Amino acid sequence: MKTAEILDKKALTFLEKYLNNASPTGYEAQGQKIWMDYLKPYVDEFITDTYGTAVGVINPKAEYKVVIEAHSDEISWYVNYITENGLIYVIRNGGSDHQIAPSKWVNIHTKNGIVEGVFGWPAIHTRKPGKEETPKLENIFIDIGAKDKAEVEKMGVHVGCVITYPDQFKVLNKNHFVCRALDNRAGGFMIAQVGRLLKENKVKLPFGLYITNSVQEEIGLRGAEMITARLKPNAAIVTDVTHDTTTPMISKIEQGEIKMGAGPVISYAPAIQHKLRDLIIDSAEQHKIPFQRNASSRYTGTDTDAFAYSNGGVASALISLPLRYMHTTVETVHKEDVANVIRLIYQSLLNMKDGDQFSYFE
Numbered sequence: 520m521k522t523a524e525i526l527d528k529k530a531l532t533f534l535e536k537y538l539n540n541a542s543p544t545g546y547e548a549q550g551q552k553i554w555m556d557y558l559k560p561y562v563d564e565f566i567t568d569t570y571g572t573a574v575g576v577i578n579p580k581a582e583y584k585v586v587i588e589a590h591s592d593e594i595s596w597y598v599n600y601i602t603e604n605g606l607i608y609v610i611r612n613g614g615s616d617h618q619i620a621p622s623k624w625v626n627i628h629t630k631n632g633i634v635e636g637v638f639g640w641p642a643i644h645t646r647k648p649g650k651e652e653t654p655k656l657e658n659i660f661i662d663i664g665a666k667d668k669a670e671v672e673k674m675g676v677h678v679g680c681v682i683t684y685p686d687q688f689k690v691l692n693k694n695h696f697v698c699r700a701l702d703n704r705a706g707g708f709m710i711a712q713v714g715r716l717l718k719e720n721k722v723k724l725p726f727g728l729y730i731t732n733s734v735q736e737e738i739g740l741r742g743a744e745m746i747t748a749r750l751k752p753n754a755a756i757v758t759d760v761t762h763d764t765t766t767p768m769i770s771k772i773e774q775g776e777i778k779m780g781a782g783p784v785i786s787y788a789p790a791i792q793h794k795l796r797d798l799i800i801d802s803a804e805q806h807k808i809p810f811q812r813n814a815s816s817r818y819t820g821t822d823t824d825a826f827a828y829s830n831g832g833v834a835s836a837l838i839s840l841p842l843r844y845m846h847t848t849v850e851t852v853h854k855e856d857v858a859n860v861i862r863l864i865y866q867s868l869l870n871m872k873d874g875d876q877f878s879y880f881e
Contacts, residue, residue, distance in 0.1 A: 520716070520862060520865075522854065522855060522858040525712060525716070525858045525861050525862070526712075526854065526857065526858055530708075530712055530715070533553075533557045533708070533711070534688070534696070534708050535688045536553060537550065537553050537554060537557075537704055537707065537708060538687075538688045538698045538699075538700055538701065538704055539687050539688055539698075540553055541593070541595075541626065541628070541683040541685075542591055542592055542593055542700070542704070543592065543593055543594070543595030543612060543613075543628075543681050543683050544592040544593070544594070544595060544612050544613050544734070544735050544736075544737045544738050545592075545612065545681070545734075545735065546595075546628070546681055547571045547591045547592050547734045547735075548571055550591055550704070551567075551571055551572075551573045551591060551732065551734075554573060554591065554707055554711065554732055555573050555575070557711055558575045558711050558714055558715075558730065559575075560718070561575070561577075561711075561714040561715045561717070561718040561719075562575035562576055562577050562714055562718075562730065563576055563577055563578065563579055564576050564579055566729075566749075566750075568745055568746055568749060569745075570734050570735065570741075570742060570745060571591075571734045571742070572591075572731065572732065572733045572734050572742045572743075572745065572746045573591075573731075573732045574729050574730065574731045574732070574746065574750065575711075575714060575729075575730040576727065576728070576729055576730070577714065577717065577718075577724060577727065577728040577730070578724055578726065578727045578728060579727055580727070581724075581725070581726050581727035581873070582727075583725075583726040583727065583753050583873050583874060583875075584726065584727045584729060584750060584751070584752040584753050584754075585724075585726050585727065585728055585729065585752065585753065585754045585755070585756070585868070585871060586728075586729045586731050586747075586750065586752040586754070586755040586756070586757075586826065587710045587713060587728065587729075587730055587731065587755075587756045587757075587758070587864055587868070588706075588710065588731040588732075588733060588743065588755060588756070588757045588758070588822055588826065589703050589704075589705075589706025589707045589709065589710050589731075589732055589733070589757070589758050589759065589822075590703045590706065590707075590732070590733045590734070590735075590736030590737070590742065590743070590759070590822055591703075591704060591707050591732045591733065591734055591742075592613070592734055592735055592736055592737050592742075593613075593683070593699065593700035593702070593704070593737070594611075594612065594613035594614055594615045594616075594702075594737055594846055595612040595613065595615065595681050595682055595683045596609040596610065596611060596612060596615055596625070596681070596682035596683075597609060597610050597611075597612050597678075597679060597680070597681055597682065598627065598676060598677065598678050598679060598680040598682065599678060600678070601668050601671050601672070601676070601677075601678070602660075602668065603667060603668050604666075604667055604668075605662075605663070605665035605666055605667045605668055605670055605671050606639075606660045606661070606662055607627075607636070607660060607661040607662075607663065607671065607676065608659075608660050608661075609656075609659065609660075609661065609682060610656070611656070612681060612737075612738070613737030613738055614737060614846050615846065616846045616847060617654050617655050617656050617659055618653070618654050619847050619848065620638040620654055620659045621638050621639070621640035621654050621659065622637070622638060622640060623637070623638045623684060623848065624636070624637055624684070624685055625637065625638065625661060625682050625683065625684060625685070626682065626683050626684070626685050627661070627663065627676050627680050627681075627682050628680060628681050628682070628683070629674070629675035629676055629677075629680055630675060631674075631675040632675075634663055634674050634675060634676055635663065635685075636661045636662060636663035636664075636682075637661065637662055638659055638660070638661055638662075639660055639661070639662045640654070640659075661682070663676065684699050684848045686698065686699045686848040686849070691851065694853060694854040694855065695851050695852070695853055695854065696851070696852050696853075696854060696857065697849055697850070697851045698848075698849075698850060699847070699848040699849075699850060700850070701760065701842060701850040701851075701852055702759070702760045702842060702845055702846065702850055703736065703758075703759050703760055705760065705840055705842075705852060705857065706758045706759055706760070706840070707732045708857075709758055709840070709857060709860050709861050709864070710730050710731075710732070710758060710864065711730065712861045713730070713861055713864045713865050713868070714728075714730045716861070716865055717865070717868070722869065724868065725872060725873035726753075726871065726872075726873050728868065729750055729752060731743075731746060731750070733746055733822055736759075736821070736822055740821070740822050740824060740825040742822075743822035743825035743826060744825045744829070747825060747826050747829040747830060747833065748829060748830065751830050752826070752830075752833055753833065753834065753875065754792075754795060754833065754834040754835070754871070754877060755823070755826040755827075755833055755834070755835045755836075756795070756799070756835075756836050756837075756838060756864055756867060756868075757821055757822050757823040757826060757835065757836070757837050757838070758837070758838050758839065758840065758860060758864065759821040759822065759823075759837065759839055759840070760839060760840045760841075760842040760845065760850075760852070761777060761784050761786075761813060761839035761840070761841060761842065762774060762777060762841075762842065762843075762845060763777055763778060763779040763841045763842060763843045764776055764777050764778075765777075765778050765779070766843055766844075775813055775814060777811055777813060777841050778811070778841065779841040779842070779843060779851070779852065779853045779856060780841075780853040780855060780856060781809060781811055781841070781856075782808065782809030782810045782811055782856060782859050783803075783808070783809075783810050783811070783838050783839065783840065783856065783859050783860045783863050784810070784811045784812070784813045784838070784839040784840070784841060785799055785800060785803075785810050785811070785812055785813070785836075785837070785838060785839075786812075786813050786814075786815055786819055786823070786836070786837040786838075786839060787812065787813065787814045787815065788814070788815035788816075788817075788818065788819045788823075788837075789817065789818070790818060790819055790823050790824045790827035790828065790835060790837075791819070791823070791827075791835065791836050791837060792827070792834035792835055792836060792877055792879075794834070794876070794877040794878075794879070795834045795835065795836040795877050796836045798867060798870055798871065798876075799836055799838065799863065799867045801870065802863060802866040802867040802869075802870050803863055803866075805866070805870075806862065806866045808859050808862050808863050808866070809859060810859075810863065811841070813839065819837050821837055821839075823835050823836070823837040834877035838860055838863055838864060840852055840856055840857065840860050841853070841856055
Protein backbone atom coordinates (compact mmCIF):
# COMPACT_ATOMS: atom_id res chain seq x y z
CA MET A 520 0.00 0.00 0.00
CA LYS A 521 1.38 3.38 -1.01
CA THR A 522 1.31 6.28 1.42
CA ALA A 523 -0.96 8.26 -0.90
CA GLU A 524 -3.50 5.43 -0.75
CA ILE A 525 -3.34 5.16 3.04
CA LEU A 526 -3.39 8.92 3.64
CA ASP A 527 -5.86 9.84 0.93
CA LYS A 528 -7.71 13.16 0.69
CA LYS A 529 -10.71 11.97 2.69
CA ALA A 530 -8.48 10.61 5.45
CA LEU A 531 -6.48 13.83 5.74
CA THR A 532 -9.68 15.91 5.79
CA PHE A 533 -10.84 13.77 8.72
CA LEU A 534 -7.47 14.16 10.46
CA GLU A 535 -7.62 17.96 10.22
CA LYS A 536 -11.21 18.14 11.48
CA TYR A 537 -10.47 15.69 14.28
CA LEU A 538 -7.35 17.53 15.46
CA ASN A 539 -8.87 21.00 15.27
CA ASN A 540 -11.73 19.96 17.55
CA ALA A 541 -11.06 20.37 21.27
CA SER A 542 -11.33 17.14 23.30
CA PRO A 543 -9.87 17.83 26.75
CA THR A 544 -9.75 15.09 29.34
CA GLY A 545 -13.25 14.54 30.69
CA TYR A 546 -14.86 16.41 27.78
CA GLU A 547 -14.10 14.16 24.81
CA ALA A 548 -17.67 13.73 23.52
CA GLN A 549 -17.53 15.99 20.47
CA GLY A 550 -14.26 14.50 19.27
CA GLN A 551 -15.62 10.99 19.78
CA LYS A 552 -18.66 11.85 17.63
CA ILE A 553 -16.35 13.02 14.81
CA TRP A 554 -14.33 9.81 15.14
CA MET A 555 -17.38 7.53 15.14
CA ASP A 556 -18.95 9.33 12.18
CA TYR A 557 -15.80 8.65 10.15
CA LEU A 558 -15.45 5.03 11.26
CA LYS A 559 -19.12 4.09 10.91
CA PRO A 560 -18.96 2.73 7.31
CA TYR A 561 -16.10 0.41 8.22
CA VAL A 562 -17.42 -1.39 11.32
CA ASP A 563 -20.40 -3.55 12.21
CA GLU A 564 -21.42 -1.83 15.43
CA PHE A 565 -20.32 0.55 18.18
CA ILE A 566 -19.91 0.21 21.93
CA THR A 567 -19.72 3.29 24.15
CA ASP A 568 -19.37 3.58 27.90
CA THR A 569 -20.45 5.93 30.66
CA TYR A 570 -17.39 8.18 30.40
CA GLY A 571 -17.16 8.35 26.61
CA THR A 572 -14.80 5.67 25.35
CA ALA A 573 -15.91 4.59 21.86
CA VAL A 574 -15.33 1.19 20.26
CA GLY A 575 -15.99 0.24 16.64
CA VAL A 576 -16.45 -3.52 16.36
CA ILE A 577 -15.76 -5.78 13.37
CA ASN A 578 -17.04 -9.36 13.58
CA PRO A 579 -18.70 -8.86 16.99
CA LYS A 580 -19.93 -12.45 17.37
CA ALA A 581 -16.43 -13.94 17.37
CA GLU A 582 -15.32 -15.44 20.67
CA TYR A 583 -11.66 -14.38 20.40
CA LYS A 584 -11.29 -10.60 20.83
CA VAL A 585 -8.44 -8.39 19.66
CA VAL A 586 -8.24 -4.69 20.54
CA ILE A 587 -6.37 -1.98 18.66
CA GLU A 588 -6.39 1.10 20.84
CA ALA A 589 -5.50 4.78 21.11
CA HIS A 590 -6.64 7.56 23.42
CA SER A 591 -8.72 10.55 22.45
CA ASP A 592 -8.15 13.15 25.17
CA GLU A 593 -5.83 16.13 25.15
CA ILE A 594 -4.19 18.04 27.97
CA SER A 595 -5.89 21.20 29.18
CA TRP A 596 -6.34 23.53 32.16
CA TYR A 597 -9.09 24.24 34.68
CA VAL A 598 -10.07 27.64 36.03
CA ASN A 599 -8.95 27.45 39.65
CA TYR A 600 -9.12 30.99 41.07
CA ILE A 601 -10.47 34.34 39.87
CA THR A 602 -8.91 37.49 41.35
CA GLU A 603 -10.92 40.56 42.30
CA ASN A 604 -9.44 42.44 39.33
CA GLY A 605 -10.56 39.74 36.88
CA LEU A 606 -7.47 37.66 36.25
CA ILE A 607 -7.69 33.86 36.20
CA TYR A 608 -5.31 31.33 37.75
CA VAL A 609 -5.33 27.71 36.63
CA ILE A 610 -4.58 24.13 37.58
CA ARG A 611 -3.67 21.28 35.25
CA ASN A 612 -6.02 18.78 33.64
CA GLY A 613 -3.34 16.29 32.59
CA GLY A 614 0.31 17.13 32.00
CA SER A 615 -0.05 20.70 30.70
CA ASP A 616 3.28 22.49 30.30
CA HIS A 617 3.46 25.72 32.30
CA GLN A 618 6.60 26.88 30.48
CA ILE A 619 4.89 27.30 27.11
CA ALA A 620 1.85 29.14 28.48
CA PRO A 621 2.90 32.82 28.50
CA SER A 622 1.61 34.72 25.42
CA LYS A 623 -0.60 31.81 24.26
CA TRP A 624 -4.24 32.32 23.26
CA VAL A 625 -6.75 30.10 25.05
CA ASN A 626 -10.37 29.06 24.75
CA ILE A 627 -12.34 28.86 27.99
CA HIS A 628 -15.29 26.50 27.58
CA THR A 629 -18.49 27.75 29.25
CA LYS A 630 -22.15 26.81 29.00
CA ASN A 631 -22.59 29.97 26.90
CA GLY A 632 -19.83 29.00 24.46
CA ILE A 633 -16.16 29.86 24.09
CA VAL A 634 -14.64 32.80 25.94
CA GLU A 635 -11.27 33.76 24.51
CA GLY A 636 -8.32 34.82 26.60
CA VAL A 637 -4.55 35.04 26.73
CA PHE A 638 -1.90 33.84 29.14
CA GLY A 639 -0.34 37.15 30.15
CA TRP A 640 3.26 37.74 31.19
CA PRO A 641 5.19 40.82 32.44
CA ALA A 642 6.91 42.74 29.64
CA ILE A 643 10.67 42.31 29.32
CA HIS A 644 11.14 46.00 30.20
CA THR A 645 9.69 45.43 33.67
CA ARG A 646 11.77 42.39 34.58
CA LYS A 647 15.11 42.60 36.39
CA PRO A 648 18.02 40.94 34.52
CA GLY A 649 19.43 38.03 36.47
CA LYS A 650 16.38 37.93 38.76
CA GLU A 651 13.68 37.04 36.29
CA GLU A 652 10.84 34.77 37.37
CA THR A 653 10.36 31.66 35.26
CA PRO A 654 6.85 30.54 34.32
CA LYS A 655 5.38 28.13 36.85
CA LEU A 656 1.94 27.01 37.91
CA GLU A 657 1.78 29.59 40.70
CA ASN A 658 2.42 32.64 38.50
CA ILE A 659 0.87 32.01 35.07
CA PHE A 660 -2.51 33.66 34.63
CA ILE A 661 -5.18 34.28 32.00
CA ASP A 662 -6.57 37.67 30.99
CA ILE A 663 -9.99 37.71 29.25
CA GLY A 664 -10.27 41.51 29.14
CA ALA A 665 -12.60 41.74 32.13
CA LYS A 666 -12.37 44.70 34.52
CA ASP A 667 -13.14 42.63 37.62
CA LYS A 668 -14.36 39.29 39.00
CA ALA A 669 -18.01 40.20 38.52
CA GLU A 670 -17.48 40.74 34.78
CA VAL A 671 -15.61 37.43 34.49
CA GLU A 672 -18.55 35.63 36.06
CA LYS A 673 -21.05 37.55 33.89
CA MET A 674 -19.18 36.20 30.83
CA GLY A 675 -19.94 32.67 32.08
CA VAL A 676 -16.48 31.83 33.40
CA HIS A 677 -16.35 30.09 36.78
CA VAL A 678 -14.08 27.79 38.76
CA GLY A 679 -14.02 24.40 37.01
CA CYS A 680 -14.34 25.69 33.43
CA VAL A 681 -11.96 23.78 31.18
CA ILE A 682 -9.41 25.65 29.07
CA THR A 683 -7.81 24.54 25.79
CA TYR A 684 -5.47 25.99 23.21
CA PRO A 685 -7.02 26.90 19.83
CA ASP A 686 -3.98 26.09 17.67
CA GLN A 687 -4.93 24.49 14.34
CA PHE A 688 -3.52 21.72 12.13
CA LYS A 689 -0.75 22.65 9.69
CA VAL A 690 1.60 20.77 7.36
CA LEU A 691 5.28 21.71 7.64
CA ASN A 692 7.54 21.20 4.59
CA LYS A 693 4.93 18.94 2.91
CA ASN A 694 5.61 15.89 5.09
CA HIS A 695 5.33 16.94 8.75
CA PHE A 696 1.99 17.21 10.54
CA VAL A 697 1.92 19.89 13.25
CA CYS A 698 -0.81 20.49 15.81
CA ARG A 699 -1.69 20.36 19.48
CA ALA A 700 -3.26 17.02 20.52
CA LEU A 701 -1.37 14.81 18.08
CA ASP A 702 -0.84 13.11 21.44
CA ASN A 703 -2.84 11.09 20.88
CA ARG A 704 -5.53 11.83 18.35
CA ALA A 705 -2.95 10.78 15.79
CA GLY A 706 -3.48 7.33 17.33
CA GLY A 707 -7.26 7.55 16.94
CA PHE A 708 -6.72 8.56 13.34
CA MET A 709 -4.36 5.65 12.67
CA ILE A 710 -6.57 2.92 14.13
CA ALA A 711 -9.51 4.32 12.16
CA GLN A 712 -7.46 3.97 8.97
CA VAL A 713 -6.74 0.34 9.84
CA GLY A 714 -10.49 -0.23 10.05
CA ARG A 715 -11.00 1.51 6.72
CA LEU A 716 -8.31 -0.53 4.96
CA LEU A 717 -9.69 -3.81 6.30
CA LYS A 718 -13.10 -2.93 4.89
CA GLU A 719 -11.86 -1.61 1.55
CA ASN A 720 -9.64 -4.66 1.04
CA LYS A 721 -12.50 -7.01 2.00
CA VAL A 722 -10.45 -8.70 4.73
CA LYS A 723 -12.31 -11.35 6.74
CA LEU A 724 -10.70 -11.58 10.15
CA PRO A 725 -10.97 -14.87 12.09
CA PHE A 726 -11.53 -12.94 15.34
CA GLY A 727 -13.48 -9.97 16.62
CA LEU A 728 -11.66 -6.65 16.22
CA TYR A 729 -12.40 -3.88 18.70
CA ILE A 730 -11.15 -0.51 17.43
CA THR A 731 -11.00 1.36 20.72
CA ASN A 732 -10.64 5.09 21.29
CA SER A 733 -10.28 5.53 25.04
CA VAL A 734 -10.83 8.61 27.17
CA GLN A 735 -8.89 9.99 30.14
CA GLU A 736 -5.45 8.56 29.40
CA GLU A 737 -3.75 11.83 30.30
CA ILE A 738 -4.78 11.54 33.95
CA GLY A 739 -3.78 7.91 34.52
CA LEU A 740 -5.05 5.49 31.85
CA ARG A 741 -8.56 5.65 33.31
CA GLY A 742 -10.58 5.14 30.13
CA ALA A 743 -8.57 2.07 29.18
CA GLU A 744 -9.04 0.64 32.67
CA MET A 745 -12.81 0.95 32.33
CA ILE A 746 -13.21 -0.36 28.79
CA THR A 747 -10.90 -3.36 29.11
CA ALA A 748 -12.99 -4.56 32.07
CA ARG A 749 -16.03 -4.39 29.83
CA LEU A 750 -14.56 -5.87 26.63
CA LYS A 751 -12.44 -8.57 28.29
CA PRO A 752 -10.13 -8.87 25.24
CA ASN A 753 -7.66 -11.66 24.57
CA ALA A 754 -5.02 -9.41 22.99
CA ALA A 755 -4.40 -5.68 22.58
CA ILE A 756 -2.19 -3.63 20.29
CA VAL A 757 -1.96 -0.10 21.68
CA THR A 758 -0.66 2.90 19.77
CA ASP A 759 0.50 6.15 21.31
CA VAL A 760 3.22 8.72 20.69
CA THR A 761 6.78 8.64 21.99
CA HIS A 762 9.59 11.19 22.13
CA ASP A 763 11.81 11.93 19.16
CA THR A 764 15.09 12.29 21.05
CA THR A 765 17.16 13.93 18.30
CA THR A 766 16.31 17.53 19.17
CA PRO A 767 18.43 19.65 21.58
CA MET A 768 18.38 19.20 25.37
CA ILE A 769 17.28 15.55 25.36
CA SER A 770 19.71 12.91 26.63
CA LYS A 771 19.87 9.81 24.44
CA ILE A 772 21.67 8.04 27.29
CA GLU A 773 18.57 8.50 29.43
CA GLN A 774 15.81 8.45 26.81
CA GLY A 775 17.25 6.20 24.10
CA GLU A 776 17.57 7.17 20.45
CA ILE A 777 14.32 7.61 18.54
CA LYS A 778 14.19 9.54 15.29
CA MET A 779 11.15 10.98 13.57
CA GLY A 780 10.90 9.61 10.01
CA ALA A 781 12.71 6.36 10.85
CA GLY A 782 9.56 4.32 11.41
CA PRO A 783 7.21 3.10 14.15
CA VAL A 784 8.67 2.33 17.57
CA ILE A 785 8.19 -1.14 19.08
CA SER A 786 8.48 -1.21 22.86
CA TYR A 787 10.17 -3.53 25.31
CA ALA A 788 8.78 -3.48 28.86
CA PRO A 789 7.37 -5.89 31.46
CA ALA A 790 3.83 -5.14 30.26
CA ILE A 791 4.72 -6.10 26.67
CA GLN A 792 3.85 -9.73 25.92
CA HIS A 793 6.89 -11.00 24.04
CA LYS A 794 5.08 -13.35 21.63
CA LEU A 795 2.75 -10.58 20.47
CA ARG A 796 5.73 -8.24 20.12
CA ASP A 797 7.56 -10.88 18.08
CA LEU A 798 4.55 -11.21 15.78
CA ILE A 799 4.63 -7.45 15.21
CA ILE A 800 8.37 -7.48 14.50
CA ASP A 801 7.97 -10.42 12.12
CA SER A 802 5.20 -8.52 10.33
CA ALA A 803 7.44 -5.46 9.95
CA GLU A 804 10.32 -7.51 8.58
CA GLN A 805 8.08 -9.53 6.26
CA HIS A 806 6.61 -6.39 4.69
CA LYS A 807 9.76 -4.26 4.86
CA ILE A 808 8.21 -1.73 7.20
CA PRO A 809 10.98 0.27 8.93
CA PHE A 810 10.84 0.24 12.71
CA GLN A 811 12.76 1.31 15.80
CA ARG A 812 13.00 -0.20 19.27
CA ASN A 813 12.49 1.41 22.65
CA ALA A 814 13.13 0.03 26.13
CA SER A 815 10.99 1.14 29.04
CA SER A 816 11.83 0.46 32.66
CA ARG A 817 8.98 -0.50 34.98
CA TYR A 818 6.06 0.61 32.82
CA THR A 819 5.28 2.09 29.41
CA GLY A 820 3.24 5.01 30.74
CA THR A 821 0.57 4.29 28.12
CA ASP A 822 -2.76 2.47 27.98
CA THR A 823 -0.73 -0.69 27.30
CA ASP A 824 -0.21 -0.99 31.05
CA ALA A 825 -3.95 -0.83 31.72
CA PHE A 826 -4.75 -3.53 29.17
CA ALA A 827 -1.85 -5.83 30.06
CA TYR A 828 -2.68 -6.09 33.76
CA SER A 829 -6.46 -6.36 33.41
CA ASN A 830 -8.77 -9.39 33.41
CA GLY A 831 -6.12 -11.73 34.75
CA GLY A 832 -3.66 -10.65 32.05
CA VAL A 833 -4.15 -9.60 28.41
CA ALA A 834 -1.43 -10.15 25.81
CA SER A 835 -0.50 -6.55 24.99
CA ALA A 836 2.01 -4.68 22.85
CA LEU A 837 2.79 -1.06 22.06
CA ILE A 838 3.52 0.54 18.68
CA SER A 839 4.48 4.19 19.09
CA LEU A 840 4.62 7.15 16.74
CA PRO A 841 7.76 9.33 17.07
CA LEU A 842 6.78 12.88 18.00
CA ARG A 843 8.61 16.12 18.70
CA TYR A 844 7.61 18.74 21.29
CA MET A 845 5.12 16.63 23.27
CA HIS A 846 2.51 18.50 25.32
CA THR A 847 3.07 21.74 23.42
CA THR A 848 0.88 23.36 20.76
CA VAL A 849 3.35 22.42 18.00
CA GLU A 850 3.55 18.65 18.42
CA THR A 851 5.13 17.34 15.20
CA VAL A 852 5.10 13.94 13.48
CA HIS A 853 6.35 12.67 10.12
CA LYS A 854 3.83 11.69 7.47
CA GLU A 855 5.69 8.47 6.59
CA ASP A 856 5.75 7.37 10.23
CA VAL A 857 1.97 7.81 10.39
CA ALA A 858 1.54 5.68 7.26
CA ASN A 859 3.95 3.04 8.56
CA VAL A 860 2.21 2.70 11.92
CA ILE A 861 -1.01 2.06 10.01
CA ARG A 862 0.75 -0.49 7.78
CA LEU A 863 2.30 -2.25 10.76
CA ILE A 864 -0.94 -2.62 12.73
CA TYR A 865 -2.77 -3.76 9.59
CA GLN A 866 -0.18 -6.40 8.66
CA SER A 867 0.10 -7.60 12.26
CA LEU A 868 -3.65 -8.22 12.35
CA LEU A 869 -3.42 -10.22 9.12
CA ASN A 870 -0.76 -12.41 10.76
CA MET A 871 -2.88 -13.11 13.83
CA LYS A 872 -4.98 -16.24 14.24
CA ASP A 873 -8.17 -17.19 16.00
CA GLY A 874 -7.33 -18.68 19.38
CA ASP A 875 -4.62 -18.32 21.99
CA GLN A 876 -1.39 -18.00 20.02
CA PHE A 877 0.34 -16.00 22.76
CA SER A 878 0.69 -18.63 25.47
CA TYR A 879 3.84 -17.69 27.41
CA PHE A 880 5.27 -21.20 27.76
CA GLU A 881 4.55 -22.61 24.31
